[in-house]
Structure formats: structure tokens, C-alpha cells
Amino acid sequence: MNRKVMDLWVGIFVVIGFAAVLFLALKVSNFSASSFATTYEVTAKFDNIGGLKVRGPVKSAGVVVGRVSAIRFDPQTYEAHVVLKIDSQYQFPRDTFASILTSGLLGEQYIGLDAGGDETMIPAGGTIAKTQSAIVLEKLISQFLFNKASEGKKDARAE
Amino acid sequence: MTFPYVEISGLDFAYGDRQILSGINMQLPKGKLTAIMGGSGCGKTTLLRLIGGQIKPCRGSLKVAGQEVARLSERDLYDMRRRTGMLFQFGALFTDLTVFDNVAFPLREHTKLPESAIRDLVLLKLEAVGLRGAAQLMPAELSGGMARRVALARSVALDPELILFDEPFTGLDPISLSIIATLIRRLTDALGATSVMVTHDVHESLAVVDYVYFMSAGRVVGSGSPEEIKVSSDPYVYQFVHAQPDGPVHFHYQAPTLDEQLLAGALK
Amino acid sequence: MNMLERFFRVIGSNTINRVWRLGFAARFFIALLAHSGETFRRPRLLLRELYASGVLSLIIILVSGLFVGLVLGLQGYDTLQRYGSSEALGILVALSLVRELGPVVAGLLFASRAGSSITAEVGLMKATEQLTAMDMMAVNPLARIIAPRFWGGVLSMPVLAALFTAAGIFGGWLIGVVFIGVDEGAFWAQMQANVNFVDDVCNGIIKSIVFGVAVSLIAVFEGFDAVPTAEGVSRAITRTVVTSALAILALDFVLTSFMFRGL
Numbered sequence: 001m002n003r004k005v006m007d008l009w010v011g012i013f014v015v016i017g018f019a020a021v022l023f024l025a026l027k028v029s030n031f032s033a034s035s036f037a038t039t040y041e042v043t044a045k046f047d048n049i050g051g052l053k054v055r056g057p058v059k060s061a062g063v064v065v066g067r068v069s070a071i072r073f074d075p076q077t078y079e080a081h082v083v084l085k086i087d088s089q090y091q092f093p094r095d096t097f098a099s100i101l102t103s104g105l106l107g108e109q110y111i112g113l114d115a116g117g118d119e120t121m122i123p124a125g126g127t128i129a130k131t132q133s134a135i136v137l138e139k140l141i142s143q144f145l146f147n148k149a150s151e152g153k154k155d156a157r158a159e
Numbered sequence: 160m161t162f163p164y165v166e167i168s169g170l171d172f173a174y175g176d177r178q179i180l181s182g183i184n185m186q187l188p189k190g191k192l193t194a195i196m197g198g199s200g201c202g203k204t205t206l207l208r209l210i211g212g213q214i215k216p217c218r219g220s221l222k223v224a225g226q227e228v229a230r231l232s233e234r235d236l237y238d239m240r241r242r243t244g245m246l247f248q249f250g251a252l253f254t255d256l257t258v259f260d261n262v263a264f265p266l267r268e269h270t271k272l273p274e275s276a277i278r279d280l281v282l283l284k285l286e287a288v289g290l291r292g293a294a295q296l297m298p299a300e301l302s303g304g305m306a307r308r309v310a311l312a313r314s315v316a317l318d319p320e321l322i323l324f325d326e327p328f329t330g331l332d333p334i335s336l337s338i339i340a341t342l343i344r345r346l347t348d349a350l351g352a353t354s355v356m357v358t359h360d361v362h363e364s365l366a367v368v369d370y371v372y373f374m375s376a377g378r379v380v381g382s383g384s385p386e387e388i389k390v391s392s393d394p395y396v397y398q399f400v401h402a403q404p405d406g407p408v409h410f411h412y413q414a415p416t417l418d419e420q421l422l423a424g425a426l427k
Numbered sequence: 428m429n430m431l432e433r434f435f436r437v438i439g440s441n442t443i444n445r446v447w448r449l450g451f452a453a454r455f456f457i458a459l460l461a462h463s464g465e466t467f468r469r470p471r472l473l474l475r476e477l478y479a480s481g482v483l484s485l486i487i488i489l490v491s492g493l494f495v496g497l498v499l500g501l502q503g504y505d506t507l508q509r510y511g512s513s514e515a516l517g518i519l520v521a522l523s524l525v526r527e528l529g530p531v532v533a534g535l536l537f538a539s540r541a542g543s544s545i546t547a548e549v550g551l552m553k554a555t556e557q558l559t560a561m562d563m564m565a566v567n568p569l570a571r572i573i574a575p576r577f578w579g580g581v582l583s584m585p586v587l588a589a590l591f592t593a594a595g596i597f598g599g600w601l602i603g604v605v606f607i608g609v610d611e612g613a614f615w616a617q618m619q620a621n622v623n624f625v626d627d628v629c630n631g632i633i634k635s636i637v638f639g640v641a642v643s644l645i646a647v648f649e650g651f652d653a654v655p656t657a658e659g660v661s662r663a664i665t666r667t668v669v670t671s672a673l674a675i676l677a678l679d680f681v682l683t684s685f686m687f688r689g690l
Contacts, residue, residue, distance in 0.1 A: 009482045010474055017586030020593040021632070027615070028521050028596060029622040055623070211563055237565040251560035254552075265564050 039066060039085040040124035044098045044111070049080045050134025052100055052109045058084050060113040065090045068111060084111065084128075092128075093118035099132035109134060164189040164321065164353035165210060170219035172205060179205050180377045183219070187370075192347045192354040194364045196399065197374035198408055203357045206374075207323055210355065211245060212236050223321065241269055244314030244352075245323045249330075250306040252298040258285070258309050259294040265316045284312040288342055304335030308342070315346055322352050328360040336360075340367045361400055365389065373399065375408065452648050459577055459647070462570040466578050472571070476579025480541040480643075484587055487540055488533055492591035495532060496598020499523055503599070504607055516609050517618035520599030525622060525631045526687065529592035531679050534638035536591075537584055538671035542646040545576050546667040549650025550660035558651075573651060577643045584639025585632050592631065630686045637678055642671045 049071060058066035066086035074081050086092070095116030102109050113128075122128065165187035172180040180202045187193045195203045208214050209221055215229040222228070223239060231239060252261050262281045266272060272280070285291040288308040298306055307327065314322060327339055344367040347354040358364050365371070365385040373381035373388070373396050381388070381396040388396060398406030414420070466473050503519040549572065552558050558568045603609040622628065646667050653663035 006474065006478045010477045013477065013482045013485065013583075013586065017589055020586075020589040021628075023593050024525065024589060024628050025624055028525065028618060029624040029628050030619050055626070213559065213562070237567075240563055240565040243563070245560065245563040247556045247560055249555065251556040253557055253561075254555070264566075268564070268566050 038088040040088055041069065042084045042086055042092075042122055042124070042126055042128060044082050044084060044128040044131050045074070045077070046080045046082060046100065046131050046133045048133040048136060049082060050100055050102075050109055050136060052082070052111065052134065056108065057110045058086060058113065059110055060090070060092070060115065065113070082111070091121040094120050094122055094126075095130060096122065096128055097130045097132065098128045100134035102135075162189050163187060164224060165355065166220070166222040167206075167210075168220050170206075170209070170221055171217045172202075172209065172214070173217050178377060180209075180216075183377075183379055185372055185379065185382075187353055187355055189353050190347075190351045191369040192344060192356065192367065193370045193372065194356045194358055194368040195372045195374060196357075196359060196361065196364065198359060198399070200376075201374045202377040203374050204325060207325055207355065207357050210321075211243065211323055212239065241317060242319050243321045243323065244317070244319035246307070246310050246314045246325065246327055248326045249303070250298070250310035252301075252306055252310055252313070254298050256298075257294070258290065258296050258298070258301070261298070261309060262313045262316055265313065269317060280316070284316055285309075287315075287346070288312045289338070302335075304331050304338070307331070307335070307339060311339070311342060311346070315350065315352075318350055320350075320352055322347065322350075322354045324354065324356040324358070326358055327356060328358055328363055336363055340364075343367060361402070448652075451652070452644075455648055455651065456644055458569055459574055459644075462567060463574045463578065465570040466574045472575040473578060473582075476575045477583055479544065480537075480576070480579045481583030481586060483544075484537060484540050484583070485590070487536055488587045488591050489594045491532065491536055492529075492594030493598040495528060495591075496520060496524065496595030496600075497602050499528075499595065500599040500602030500607075504603055504609065513609055514613040515617060516599065516603045517614035517616075518621045520603070521596055521618045521622050522627065524592045524595040524599075525627045527679070527683070529595065530588045530631055530634035530638055531675060533588040533591035533635065534584065534642060534675045535672055537580075537587055537639075538642045538646070538675070539668055541580060541583070542642050542667050542671050543664045545580065545643070545646040546650040546653070546664045547660065549573065549576070549647060550653035550655075550663050553651065553653055554655040554657070554660055556655075573647050577647050580643030580646065581636070581639045584642065585635040588631070588635030588638075626686075630682075633686075634679065634682050637682060638675050641674045641678060645671050645674060 052068060052071065054068055054071055056068045057064045058068060066084050068082060069085040070083040072081040072083070073079075084098075092113060093116045095118040097114040097116065099112050099114070100109055101112045116130075163186035165185070167183055167185040167187075170180055170183040171178075183206065185195075195206060197203050205214070209216055210223065210228070212228045212231065220227060226235075226239065228236075228239070252258075253264065256264065259281055262284055263277050266277045266280060270277075282291055282294070285294055288311055290305060290308055290312065293301065293305065293309070298309070301309065311327075324343065327343065328336055331339065340363045343354065343356065346352070356364065356368065365388065368385060370384055371382060371388050372379055373393075375395050381391060381393045383391065389400060391397060391400070394407045397403070398408060404410050499520045500516065503516050503523075504513055507513045507515055507519065549558075552568075552572065558572065561568045561571060600614065604611045604614050649663040649667045649670070650660075653659045
């Protein structure tokens with residue numbers, strides 16, 4: 001086997017292999033530049049995080065501004081502590097509302113930030129005071145059924 | 160009798176529960192060509208492998224140049240092998256290298272000689288076996304005899320002190336046979352090497368060797384110079400040298416007598 | 428009673444043989460790693476093996492990847508459009524390939540093409556006494572012949588898996604967007620939103636490296652341990668392909684259960 005031809009082909013092999021990995025990284029997955037952007041950490045406490053997962057998105061006005069980096073349970077207050085990593089270029093006022101929303105009807109859950117009007121911004125390592133827990137579907141359904149049942153009783157008594 | 164380069168005493172070797180060699184005693188003198196002869200399965204190839212250090216004996220002593228081979232460390236064993244050449248039964252040339260690269264292999268691996276010096280040495284070795292013109296051929300393009308000559312050139316590339324030949328005459332035509340035999344003799348003398356040849360080719364070997372050991376079923380059954388062997392009256396040696404179909408090595412494989420077997424069938 | 432006794436004895440001896448062989452393979456692997464230094468000190472050796480295992484497998488990997496992608500696209504569209512979710516085709520094709528099909532199928536193809544070729548080469552060298560000759564010339568065949576082939580396989584495998592996956596996604600795109608008419612923007616956008624680089628792509632690459640080690644080790648071991656006859660070598664090649672396939676599928680299960688738990 002001619003050495004030069006072999007070297008050439010191995011070189012081509014390595015290059016297209018590298019190109020394939022690059023393709024997978026950039027075009028196929030969400031490995032974007034912001035993955036390496038600087039971020040700052042902020043904590044939010046929730047009564048119920050529902051199906052929120054680590055690495056889930058943090059969105060504001062529908063745009064991804066950060067990621068969930070850790071979910072911890074506080075045994076003192078029996079609350080969930082969620083640590084968010086927010087892109088450094090975005091600052092949020094202190095009275096921002098953090099709620100756990102679902103994409104679509106049955107999709108994955110994410111944290112939505114509703115900016116408030118306060119002039120001071122949340123510092124790095126700060127806490128979001130106002131939070132809204134996830135809506136658990138079962139509770140919603142049982143509430144709906146309970147309401148329906150009590151309505152029915154009211155109608156029955158009215159007659 | 161010159162100083163023995165290879166000394167074997169009380170050697171035993173078994174593979175599992177099959178005894179291959181028992182109580183072998185041999186002295187292979189320095190600078191001489193010794194043949195180890197015997198029928199198939201007598202253990203001569205195993206003996207060669209023991210000398211080369213590929214396997215370890217179960218009992219007894221095997222010394223090469225005064226060193227106990229079985230007790231050598233890997234580094235010392237490789238040191239010994241650098242001074243040993245081995246010719247395999249069908250050459251065992253590296254099929255992906257040319258004839259030239261095959262012979263150059265030991266030189267490139269074990270010396271730091273520049274390519275120009277290696278080139279000269281390889282061409283000289285090939286010249287000694289008469290194949291300098293075939294240097295750029297691949298092993299697949301060679302005939303059996305040519306392949307074996309190239310392997311011979313490769314085995315003497317580093318001018319070894321000990322050369323081992325595993326059935327060098329097998330499957331060769333008469334011309335190649337005599338060429339190989341002559342080359343083996345000439346190279347042994349030129350290098351002053353101790354050569355050990357395992358073979359069952361009586362005629363060619365007796366013409367070139369200095370001493371012969373006869374083996375059968377894992378034991379040494381006879382030894383002597385070629386002249387002594389030719390006139391020996393030992394039954395094993397006699398049967399072998401005169402190519403007789405029956406003798407101590409039986410013609411018939413072990414079985415009950417013919418009458419018994421035929422009758423047993425008839426009575427059914 | 429005699430049949431029963433024989434039955435158990437056969438199972439017992441078979442198990443003991445297999446365990447012994449496994450132990451031998453483990454010691455072989457450690458010796459191989461110990462002698463790997465030369466492979467990296469003489470890049471020529473490694474280069475030749477990268478060519479033999481990697482470059483020569485390119486065609487089968489790329490073509491198979493393309494066809495797998497085409498089929499995924501077809502079948503995926505057929506099922507998804509029943510639920511009005513044909514825009515999720517990109518996600519389906521990409522995740523199937525990146526997480527599972529890429530490493531596994533590329534691994535199986537690698538075992539059949541490169542693995543069997545390695546076993547054949549090494550087995551043949553053993554049968555024609557080339558390995559012994561090298562050993563007698565004081566050159567360790569583990570370092571010169573075995574280790575380069577092992578590392579050539581290990582390094583080629585992730586590259587081939589990535590190429591397979593990329594070819595597959597291209598095939599899925601070709602069928603879905605170009606031929607069937609799924610919306611191109613939705614195809615890529617949904618894919619990018621749902622394929623995570625670390626969780627999916629990196630895990631896929633880790634899988635392919637693990638498969639590469641397994642297949643290469645099996646291939647060199649079977650060749651090295653082959654009975655030195657023509658029949659022995661051909662049986663060793665068959666064993667390489669079968670054992671590699673089983674190993675890939677078993678390892679895939681183990682790795683998947685670790686990596687994709689709770690995702």
C-alpha cells in the first residue's frame with residue numbers, strides 16, 4: 001500500500017469524522033454559543049416543582065434566558081429549592097415572578113420569568129421571592145370534579 | 160568433542176497428561192551442525208521449541224551458552240533470541256512485506272544502522288542464498304523453495320550464534336533440497352554457529368551434518384556420526400535409515416487380530 | 428440417571444471452559460495495554476491500522492447510514508402523520524440515530540467488516556507461524572501486531588459512528604423534507620430544540636467508544652487464540668462477529684439504562 005495514498009485517506013477520514021461531529025453538535029443539537037456564555041446563579045423556592053427537570057429551560061417572554069442547574073429539597077421548610085443559571089446579559093428586577101409552566105398541553109415543564117417593575121435587580125446568588133408552583137393535573141381534575149359535585153348538590157337543593 | 164553450546168540433561172515435557180519427552184540427554188557442540196531425526200510425533204519439534212525458549216520443561220535442565228533457558232527473564236530471553244536464528248517449516252515470511260523488508264526486519268528492529276548499511280547487508284545476505292534479484296518480490300510470488308531460502312537469509316541476518324531449523328527439507332523438489340542442504344552447511348561453517356536441524360529426511364541430512372540424534376516416542380534411541388548411523392544395527396535406527404515399512408515402528412495400527420474381527424462379524 | 432449426570436457434566440465443563448477463556452481474555456487485555464506504548468511511539472503502525480479499520484469501512488458505514496435514515500424517515504412519517512405530528516420527524520430521526528442506532532448499527536457493521544478482517548489477519552499470521560517467527564526474532568507480537576490493531580479499531584469506531592449518524596440524519600432529511608414535503612424549518616428547529624449535546628450526542632459518542640473497545644478486543648483476541656489451521660481461523664472469524672454482536676447489544680442495554688434514566 002502506497003504510503004502517501006494511505007496517509008491521504010486517513011487524513012480525509014479524520015477530517016470528515018471531525019466534520020460529522022461538528023455537524024451533530026451544531027446543526028443537530030442545541031449546542032449553541034450561549035452554552036459557554038457567562039451565567040449567574042439565582043435561587044427560587046417552590047411548593048411543588050411538578051415535572052421540572054435539571055437542564056430544563058428558563059424562559060422570559062418565551063425566549064430561553066437560562067437553564068435549571070440544580071433542584072434540591074429543603075428538609076426544614078419542606079420546599080423545593082431550584083437553582084437557576086441565567087445568562088449574564090439579562091438582569092431581572094427583584095419583584096420578578098417565577099412560575100413553572102408547561103410547553104403546550106402535555107409537554108415538558110420550564111420556568112417562566114415575568115419581569116416586575118422594581119428598579120433594583122436581583123444580584124448573583126440572590127433569591128426570587130415571588131414564585132408560583134406547578135399546576136398538578138390530578139389536583140386540577142379533582143378540584144374540577146369537586147366543584148361539579150357541589151354545583152350539582154346546590155342545584156338539587158335549589159329544586 | 161568441542162565445548163557443548165546446548166546442554167540438555169534429564170529433560171521431561173508433558174502436555175496435560177500426555178508425556179511428550181522423557182529423560183532427554185543431549186550435547187550439541189559449538190560450531191557444528193547436529194540433526195535430530197525421528198518419525199512424526201516423536202517430539203523433535205517440541206524439543207526445538209524448548210531450546211528456543213517458547214515453552215518451559217517440566218523437569219530437567221536445558222542450557223544454552225551456559226544459561227538455563229527456562230529461568231531467563233523476558234529481557235534476557237529476548238537478548239538470547241537476538242543471537243539466535245530460526246528457520247520455520249514453511250518459511251513464515253511476513254506476507255505484507257517484500258523479500259527485502261523481510262530480511263531487513265531483524266536489522267531494523269535490533270540495530271541502529273543507517274538505511275544504507277542495512278541495504279548493503281540485506282543484499283549480501285540475499286546474495287548468499289542466491290536471491291538478490293528477487294528482493295522486490297512479495298512472499299506470495301515466491302515458490303516454496305525460494306521462500307525458504309529468503310527465510311534462511313532472514314534467520315542469519317544478525318549473524319547468530321545458534322541457528323534452529325524446523326524441518327527445512329519438507330515439501331521441496333530435489334534441486335531445492337540440495338540447495339538448502341548446501342546453504343545450511345555453508346552458513347554454519349561461515350558463521351561458526353551451532354546449528355540444530357530437526358528433520359526426517361535421512362538422505363540429505365546424513366550428507367551434510369556432523370552428528371545425529373535419533374528420537375522415537377519422546378526418547379533418544381540412538382546417536383552418532385553419519386557414518387555410524389548408516390551402519391548402525393539398532394532396530395529403530397535401522398528401520399528409519401533403510402526406510403522399512405515395518406519394525407519397531409509398527410505398520411499396523413493397534414487392533415484385535417484379523418481372524419477375531421472377521422469371525423465376530425460372521426457370528427452375528 | 429446416566430443421561431442426567433452427563434447433562435450436568437457437560438454444562439459444568441462448558442461453564443468452566445468459558446470462565447477459563449474469559450480469564451485468559453482478561454489477562455490478554457492487560458498484557459495488550461501494557462505493550463501499547465510502541466503503538467503510539469511509532470505512528471506508522473497506528474496509521475496503517477486506522478486505514479485498514481476506518482477508511483476501508485467508510486463506504487459500508489456511509490451507505491448503510493443513509494439507508495437507515497431513509498427508512499427512519501419513511502416509517503417515522505407514516506406513524507407521526509397519523510397523530511398530526513409530522514413536524515416531529517426531525518426529532519424522531521435525530522434522537523433514534525444519535526442515542527441508539529448510530530452507535531449500535533455502526534458497531535455491528537464495524538464488527539462484521541473490520542472486526543472479522545482483523546481476526547482473519549491475526550489468525551492467519553498465527554497459522555503460518557509468523558507470530559512465532561516474530562517472537563523468536565525478539566520482537567513482541569503483542570506490541571507490533573496486536574496492540575496497533577486494537578487501538579486502530581478503538582479510534583476508528585467513534586468516527587464511524589458519528590459518520591453513520593450524520594449520514595442517517597441526511598437520509599431522514601432527504602426523504603422527509605425533499606421528497607415528502609415536511610416543513611424544513613420545523614424539521615431542524617424541533618430537532619435542535621430537543622437534541623441535547625451533552626445528554627444525547629456525548630452519550631452516543633461514549634457508547635461508540637465502549638463498543639469500539641469491546642469489538643476490537645474481541646477481534647484481536649479471537650485471532651490470537653485461533654486454532655492455527657484454516658478451519659480454526661474461519662471459526663474464529665465467525666466467533667468474532669457473533670460475540671461482538673452480543674456484546675454490543677448487551678452493553679447497549681447497560682449503558683442506556685445508566686445514561687437515559689429519568690430523561
